[in-house]
Amino acid sequence: MFEYLTDMNYIEIVLLSLEVSLLAVFISCLISMPFAAFLVIKQFPGRQLIIVMINTLMGLPPVVVGLFLYLLLSANGSLSAYKLLYTPSAMVIAQIIIITPIITALSKESLEIFYSHYEDYLTSLRSSNIQKIQTILWEGRYSLLTNGLAGLGRAMSEVGAIIIVGGNIEHLTRTMTTGIVLETSRGEFSFALNLGLTLLFISLLINVAVHTLRKSEE
Amino acid sequence: MSNLIELKNISLVIKNISIINDISLNLGERGTTLVTGHNGAGKSSLLRLMAGFIKPTKGNILYGGSQEKLPIGFVFQKPVMLDRNVNGNLLHALAYNGNTKNINQSLIDQTLRINNVFHLRDLSAKKISVGEQQIISVLRGLIIKPSILFLDEPTSSLDPEYTQIVENLILKASKEIKIVLVTQSTTHLKLFNDEIIHLSRGKLIESTS
Structure with a gap:
């Protein structure tokens, strides 16, 4: 793996993978976490249908x-x-x-626990729905970070969709996963294997981060 | 004295089980009202109904003659602390309540100093002792200047020292606002005896004032 650390093509692929996945996770978290909190605190007609749809979209x-x-x-x-x-x-x-349905579903599960703990207190304050959402998002911050990291792991390992819309173009849209597919088909197993090991190493780092966060929560 | 809370023929049924059965009550603007009774008598349910956490199956609850809810404080049997320091908990109460928008650090400092708990200000609220948490809960309930402070067996898990501190806080607050206290403590019956409501199996057995 180390011999490729000076290969600009290899570095470019790894950096693009991280850039695309981190940006996707960041935007997804901005959408899914407040929406999950809204689903937790608010009862409305059609809520169950939305939850079933999110679970299906996972x-x-x-x-x-x-x-x-x-x-x-x-x-x-x-x-x-x-x-x-x-x-x-x-x-x-x-x-x-x-990843948005995945992060939404995971966040909803996490935030339900926090809301059941704080619901009466927030009701006693006569807090608005926005204030309730802000409170449980902050109180559940460590769990939500774990969910975000789970989403990052899913995004990093994704290949099917991005190879279709990205096209796997060298120096433009080639990521670790799409690169592995191409190099394997070309018989360049060394490069493919190194990309695979890098992906595995990043996944390991993400899992260590998730595990550490869960431990610190406990 | 005018009525701060009026309960008119309140009933609560959950899963076909009658929890509160046709209770009518009037509570005045100040002083303490004790809610007593055996386990399962419906004390906490009555408190939660009055606080607006749950809606009655039948009947009306009026606050100062209207259905608009009043600003309240609530102290739970087991302290509910946010995962931030004591100062953050008090700040949250000031910022996230529907009553006052007076986010005032000096008010927090003053409140903590007067009650000899200023040293707790920067400590994690989840890591201080249960007794200290309950004192902070009462102060948090009072700092938003509520019309009513509801307390659900607030001293049941405290040692005598903290019990006395919490009782003194309640006694002091009862001179300015309405206190509704669920308790099984005989000490409380002697200490806070403005009005006593006795429940049994969801029914009002006795109301003295």
């Missing part, structure tokens, strides 16, 4: 996401004017679609 096949996004972004698609196909932005969008 198992969304990435290649299907890639295909739908490709059709939207391609020349005849309704979003073709934005010229996003085969760009890192398209890959970020694909990852957001894949």
Whole structure:
């Protein structure tokens, strides 16, 4: 793995993977965590249906996401004017679609525990719904960070959708996972294996971070 | 004295079990009201109804003659502390309540100093002793200047020293606001005897004032 540490092509691939996945997770957290908190504190008609849909979307096949996004972004698609196909932005969008239901569902589970603990106290303060959401998001911050890291792990390992909308273009949209697919098909097993080991190492770091956070929570 | 809380034929049924059965009550603006009774008598449920945590199955609750809820403080049997320091807990109460928007650090410092707990200000509220947590809970309930302070067996898990501190805080507060206290303590019956409500199996057995 170390022999590639000076290979600019290798570094570029690793950095793009991190950039795309971190941005996707960041945007996804901004959407999913407040939405999860809203689902926890507010009872409204259709809430159960939304929860069932989120749980269903957790198992969304990435290649299907890639295909739908490709059709939207391609020349005849309704979003073709934005010229996003085969760009890192398209890959970020694909990852957001894949991980948002996962982070939302995990965050809802975590925040329900916090809300059951603080609900009466917040009601006694006559807090508004926004204030309740702000409070449980802050009180559940360590659990939410763990959920975000779980989303990052999922995003980093994703290949099906980003290879379709990113195109696996060298120096532009090649990530570790799409790079592994290409190098394996070309018989360049050494490069593919090194990308795989790097991915495994980053996954290990994420899992160590999740584990440490969980321990500190306890 | 005018009525701060009026309960009109209140009933509460949960899963076909009658928890509160047709209770009507009037509570005045100041002083203490003790809610007593055996385990399962419906004391905590009555307190939660009055505080607006749950809605009655039947009947009305009026606050000062209207259905608009009044600012309240609530002290739980087991202290509910936010995962931040004591100062952060008091700041949260001031910032996140529907009554006052007076986010005033000097008010917090003054409150802690007067009650000899200023040394706790920067400590994690979850890591101080249960007795200290309950004192902070009472101060947090009072700092928002509520019309009513509800307390659900606040001293049941405290040692005599902290019990006395909490009782003194309640006694002092009862001169300015309404205190509604659920208790099984005989000491409380002697100490806070403005009004006593005795419940049994969800029914009002006796109300003395």
